[in-house]
Amino acid sequence: MLSPTSTDVIRATLPVVGAAISDITTLFYRKMFDAHPELERDLFNRGNQKQGEQQKALAGAIAAFAALQLEPDQARVDLILSRIANKHASLGIEPSQYAIVHTHLFAAIVEVLGDAVTPEVAAAWDEVYWLMAETLIAMEAGLYASAGVAAGDVWRDVRVRERRHESADTVSFVLTSLDGSPLPSFAPGQYLSVAVHLPDGARQIRQYSLSSAPSRGDWRISVKRAGEVSNFLYHNVFEDDVVTVSTPFGDLVLQDDDAPLLLVSAGIGCTPMIGMLSHLADTEDSRPISVLHADRSASSHAHRAELTELVERLPFAVMHRWYEDLGARRPEGSLREGRADLGEVTIAPGTRAYLCGPLPFMLGMREALLAKDVPAENIHYEVFGPDSWSATV
Template identity: 60%
Template sequence: MLSDRSTATIRATLPAVGAAIGDIADLFYEKLFAAHPELLRDLFNRGNQASGDQRRALAGSIAAFATALVEHPDTRPDVMLERIAHKHASLGVTPDQYEVVHTHLFAAIADVLGDAVTPEVAEAWDEVYWLMANALIAVETRLYARRGVTAGDVWHTWEVAARIEETEDVATFVLRPADDTPAPAFRAGQYVSVQVELPDGARQIRQYSIVGAPSSRLRSIAVKRVRGQGTPDGEVSRHLHEHTRVGDLLRVSVPYGDLVLDDLEAPLLLASAGIGCTPVVAMLDHLAQEDHKGPVTVVHGDRSPADHALRADHVRLAERLPDAEAHFWYEAPEDGHPENRTGLVDLDGITVRPGTHAYLCGPLPFMRAVRARLLEAGVRPADIHYEVFGPDLWLASS
């Protein structure tokens, strides 16, 4: 994939670029938003920019891609690329935006590294960037085509048909197409982007997993209110909780996401924590409707039963499967809750069947701990799938 000449240059400069990639990402976004303030207002998540999460995710993905090109020249990190491409498609990212990113990213590289960026170094990193960008463009083009939409034209207007208060901090919004057209198909575990206009005129976008099986023409999203203190964190969830009622209209994208059941013949393990239960409940609903007979292990951790959003559905759907077992951990359980299910999720004592395919969703520390335990139990790395709400910091924290 990467030319021999560029491979040698990337191998030699990767330590220096890797050490400076955080500074490069910071300066890149500064330059990008100075030239294109509309991108921060209407495309990028302002909360993730304020917290630095988006910068860390960008730095991690670039470093991981370059490392993969050097260390595994005959393969491509398609899992990482697919996850990014699905997120981009749900936002309506277009190929021309990669040119904009290229301009400001390479200006940031030149400013941070200075004289170290020789023409040869610039040429090699340019090759890395366009290998990654063109691979993403190709995947995104396929994703748009599968949905029958053009790049950037992913939005439809939906009406709020019902609102259900699940917990103090989680509300489910039941949606239907405002024009009464059929709802786009989706696979259990996928998400939609929701765009709302905030009081300052910004049109901010967030992703929410679709709750429920794909058979219904209605679509439900469970939104957890993020209580940010003096930052843009949670501004969309807060707006939805405080202002969105039955009859209101929302701009919603067609569904995307790569956390989907890929092998129903294998034993399944569905592990979640907090609001990460939403794609898992959708998977359970799908399995129940398909009359799934195979073994399914359900694992979930939460602060308390009262904080466990969709708890009744989580329990009911697991009970509908003939060969399923559910294990719930609570940090503050009700009286009578098993002592060995108190505190954080601990897979010790949980049977992990040979050939298990695992699906994880929740906070990053939770998923890393569960993944480590599954690897110890003999689950193949390729059979452990995960979803991150927000920027994918898995690589950035490795």
């Protein structure tokens, strides 16, 4: 909790800092990478940096966290920081790295805001930063402890047992341990990081949802051919190859209750839903489950046949599919043409909704769910890439 003095200063300066936060975070990354080029080369997502997505997400998180110190809302704080902490854990972030961020972030604040950064202003924002950082460090320590690993020690080599095409541009990899022992379990909906060394020498890391049930002793990820890491995996990794992956993390997980479920996905966002459905089918779950998926076409729909099979294994599950291009097919049964629309979908009281797909798709689905009286706290989501949602909703 912020001190009363710092609270007053943050209240007075938040509009100015908030208006400049995008400039601050952009300059921050430039300064940090100039001082530590290995972080840009070996840890941060170069694609997100180039597109400005990481800067936007960081700016939103800082501004939202600061605002929540003035009007406390612990649920929103937990939402924002839990997602960051899980992503950090999957990257093996260690407490000492927060000091590096602090140095270059505050150098950027001073450079952008100039004389407006008085000693009192600097002290107040320093307090905000360390309150946020120490909360994240504590969360990450809990995640590492739950995973049974030391802080940052999340990496292991695994072997590709099977590679299979799941659509025209997506392959799945079944991963096993090198010694044949079962891999650690995970919660349905979680993801792991994959680290690869690219031809230019950079070590780049991306996260992939686990698209298998946790009870099988192996891990499966599905990779769509898009972006430098996914393209590298698609074109270069085959059976018996060894890849480096992290322990599974992520907070888009099924709640331990019997609430009706609504699983909503678009494109490659189907992967955490496939993992959840695999678990639900393996445990013979009997609750009402509605599965909604949108895609460009049947040939683009990764895990299309598997999705149908999983829904058929669940006694009270129904499926709705939308393809923008049906080709020679005609709308029938659960198959519709166009974009996903919840207008005719019945949603049972008490439903928990899980969303994954492009951000505009998920924001649209969230608005539709709220309009159908689904409580905001029952709407859960996963963003592939920097999270620019949680700081804005």
